[in-house]
Amino acid sequence: MLPENELGSVRSHIVVTGGAGYIGSLLVARLLSDGHKVTVIDNLLFGGESLLTFFSNPNFHFFKSDVTDARCIKAAMRRDWPSPSAVFHLAGIVGFPACQAIGVQAANYYNVEATKSIFEQSQSVGVEKFIFSSTYSVYGMSRDDELVDEDSPLNPQSLYAETKIRAEEYLLPNGAMVFRLATLYGISPRTRFDLIINQFVLDAFTKRELLIYQRGYKRSFIHVRDVIDGLLLGLNQAKGTEKYQLFNLGTDDGTYTKDQIVQMVIKRLPDTLVDYKDLTFGGDMRDINVSFKRIKQQLGFTAAISVDEGVKEVVNALRLGLIREPNHIRYRNSQFIVS
Numbered sequence: 001m002l003p004e005n006e007l008g009s010v011r012s013h014i015v016v017t018g019g020a021g022y023i024g025s026l027l028v029a030r031l032l033s034d035g036h037k038v039t040v041i042d043n044l045l046f047g048g049e050s051l052l053t054f055f056s057n058p059n060f061h062f063f064k065s066d067v068t069d070a071r072c073i074k075a076a077m078r079r080d081w082p083s084p085s086a087v088f089h090l091a092g093i094v095g096f097p098a099c100q101a102i103g104v105q106a107a108n109y110y111n112v113e114a115t116k117s118i119f120e121q122s123q124s125v126g127v128e129k130f131i132f133s134s135t136y137s138v139y140g141m142s143r144d145d146e147l148v149d150e151d152s153p154l155n156p157q158s159l160y161a162e163t164k165i166r167a168e169e170y171l172l173p174n175g176a177m178v179f180r181l182a183t184l185y186g187i188s189p190r191t192r193f194d195l196i197i198n199q200f201v202l203d204a205f206t207k208r209e210l211l212i213y214q215r216g217y218k219r220s221f222i223h224v225r226d227v228i229d230g231l232l233l234g235l236n237q238a239k240g241t242e243k244y245q246l247f248n249l250g251t252d253d254g255t256y257t258k259d260q261i262v263q264m265v266i267k268r269l270p271d272t273l274v275d276y277k278d279l280t281f282g283g284d285m286r287d288i289n290v291s292f293k294r295i296k297q298q299l300g301f302t303a304a305i306s307v308d309e310g311v312k313e314v315v316n317a318l319r320l321g322l323i324r325e326p327n328h329i330r331y332r333n334s335q336f337i338v339s
């Protein structure tokens with residue numbers, strides 16, 4: 001462990017798998033600014049531009065590797081740095097279309113077997129805290145608008161959710177901390193435009209039209225920077241005060257129907273034509289009301305950014321041309337084919 005920083009939290013060495021990704025690249029920025037040393041392990045499926053800003057930072061270390069490599073944690077270690085005290089395991093095949101595309105065997109290999117291996121390797125180098133990002137899609141659909149919490153039965157509707165459940169089933173009895181994230185939105189060094197809010201804004205901005213299926217379906221949303229705050233509350237939770245290991249990460253006022261999101265997009269981009277279709281199709285359908293009471297009460301988490309502000313942020317980033325080719329496949333997970 002390193003000395004305390006000005007925020008009072010203990011500075012240490014932290015490993016982030018998937019650190020080049022949408023969440024990971026913002027998390028790395030926060031960890032570095034909080035004074036931690038950070039090792040990123042990533043195979044750069046979507047490129048490494050998101051990490052360039054950290055490249056010359058002496059507290060940043062990048063190790064290019066696949067998390068299925070059974071030695072990657074040890075191999076990533078720098079001899080002149082202390083052993084890591086925590087690992088954020090974010091790497092994986094993310095989202096139901098990407099999992100569907102690579103099939104059951106490969107999805108399990110990357111999302112379940114690799115997670116077990118990273119956890120075991122972390123234990124062998126003395127990591128005290130292992131933090132895993134799961135998804136609220138493990139709940140599937142809820143009946144009659146019933147609120148689902150961390151103790152509710154799971155009802156996965158996709159291979160992606162099934163792999164997350166299998167990873168959780170291994171990690172929770174072994175003492176890891178698990179966050180079930182709501183659907184994210186907002187800008188990061190590796191912005192994803194295959195997420196519902198970001199995608200609606202992009203379509204409205206570039207095509208001036210939106211085609212909406214299942215307009216009444218509800219989702220829980222959370223801004224990517226609020227997710228970082230939640231993950232860090234988990235990291236900094238004082239030892240001995242842990243009552244729970246499992247938290248839904250989102251906010252009670254972040255639940256909206258698709259239609260409500262469309263209204264927020266139209267407010268900013270009024271020239272948009274909207275067409276509604278009532279078709280249902282296979283995939284990761286979620287029409288749920290999730291409770292975020294536990295994370296609020298136990299970790300003191302509150303979200304700082306509203307969906308309306310997030311929509312504004314994405315519109316502004318596009319208007320200003322900050323993302324040159326937002327339709328490029330590097331900003332989407334679903335077209336990616338694992339070789």
Ligand SMILES: NC(=O)c1ccc[n+]([C@@H]2O[C@H](COP(=O)([O-])OP(=O)(O)OC[C@H]3O[C@@H](n4cnc5c(N)ncnc54)[C@H](O)[C@@H]3O)[C@@H](O)[C@H]2O)c1
Nearest residue numbers: 018020021022023042043044045066067091092133181184
């Ligand atoms: N974004 C969301 O809405 C959301 C919601 C719920 C859960 N999550 C979870 O959070 C985590 C991060 O999500 P994200 O949106 O940042 O995804 P992302 O796809 O942007 O990032 C994943 C990163 O992991 C890397 N990676 C993938 N497979 C790898 C492998 N085999 N070896 C090494 N690196 C690999 C990729 O190169 C990428 O940089 C994932 O575990 C995801 O399931 C995300």
